[in-house]
Amino acid sequence: MKRLMLLTVIFCFLLSGTVAAQSVPEEFLGIPVPEGELVKQSKKRLELMSPKTHDQLLGYYKEQLEGMEDIKIRDWTDQSYIEDDSNRPWHSITIDKEPEGGKTRVVIMKDNWTWIIGTLLLRYVGVFVVLLVLLVGMTISGKIISSRVEKTEAKK
């Protein structure tokens, strides 16, 4: 009896897992989700594998997002990256270019403060880097020119 109950529980667990894996939401944070198999879903992130190709998926999202303002589409080497720069609840859609087992990975991320703070910090450091490089350039050129001027004056 115990074995039967255990088997029933395991069966129900597996069944629920299979159902969960197949039940792809129609949308995530207001962005339509294409057909496919749900891999992982949390409040901040949705990952799925779609039978459609990268180009088909990119075309699908371009069509869905047509007319929306502040949408940026970037063509990276191994992924296409769609980013929202306005106040929509989702932040990005990443579509892999290389299929895995005939399926394409799509990841949708929620708009998040980690990204905002991270990118701001990075860019603030970037300002320092730019001015530090300029500082190095000026110091080196200053020393070279000063020594040349001194030599010229000494000759005179």
Next chain:
Amino acid sequence: MTSNEILDLLFSTLRTTGVWNFQFNIIVMWAIGSLFIWLAIAKKYEPLLLLPIGFGIFIVNFPLVPMMGYADGGYPHLLQFFYRYGLEWEIIPCVIFLGLGAMTDFGPLIANPKTLIIGAGAQLGVFITFTGTVLAGFTLKEAASVGIIGGADGPTTVYLTQHLAPQLLGANALAAYSYMAMVPILQPPIMRLMTNSKERVIKMRQLRTVSRQEKILFPMITAGIIALLVPSVIPLMGMFMLGNLMKESGVVARLTDTAQGSLMNIVTIFLGLSVGATMHADKFLSWKPLFIFGLGLIDFGVCTIGGILTVKIMNKFLKEKINPLIGAAGVSAVPMAARVVQMEGIKYDKSNHMLMHAVGPNLAGVIGSAAAAGMFIAMFD
């Protein structure tokens, strides 16, 4: 002619006047325009810009005036023409930078290149304000354009705002120029708060003489480095450095005179009028401009604090200490911020003249705010 016909004629004539189409919200805009004209004339706050901006605000806020719209044939009206080809095409801020470059002596910055770091540190407010603006519900692009106000660099603010959030151009430009004009009021209390009496009397060594060759090479090096690291802002910085190269080369005196004189004056008129003309009551009267003014003030304060803190951190590692008061000049607002440092410094030691020392971070602030603007443009393009 019947009395009805006469009345019809009278009404049809009346309908073509501004009186018939009058809206009460434009009175607020007249008051705002007049306020800036008053600040320019009576208080002499950035008069070269606040006067045309104020008049631009005033004149576009009359019903039916053919100033910022389009004629029947699709041709732009006068101020729309200035706006479209000057600001929308991002030409005016770059031409102003050409003139500024032709006016600027980078000698103090070249003599003490360490002050470049202060210019970077003073951009702190730009990034902090960005966060606050996003929290208030602005879009990321709008937040970036509001954040740059703290850099206290008018042309950079106009350039970035036009690029990312043109709908905020009027409010952002007005906030930037207003706070730049109010540097002598806003900065001294922050400077006193952030420094102690010992720090305020630190005397810095006299700057070395900079050779002509160094001055000629500087714009080339700067333009090259900026073009490599932050290419998106090279229209601004490239023109800035070209203006400076023209000045330092000494071989194109006529061009230098034109860039820093007539050309600069002409584009300043167009800039002021175009910016003012974007502020029509229908678009401007909302909570956003007020919020931008409030955030801009905090932004400006944090940038000043950022510059002073940077000097204090640098002093931990330097043998020859820097007077932290010059950190306040890192916010650009050339040359007003440097003058404020000088005035504040001699209050505590009459023999401590810091004007030339403060010009270094002041100019570094211009480069720093342009670099920050470039970072934002790269983030969204």
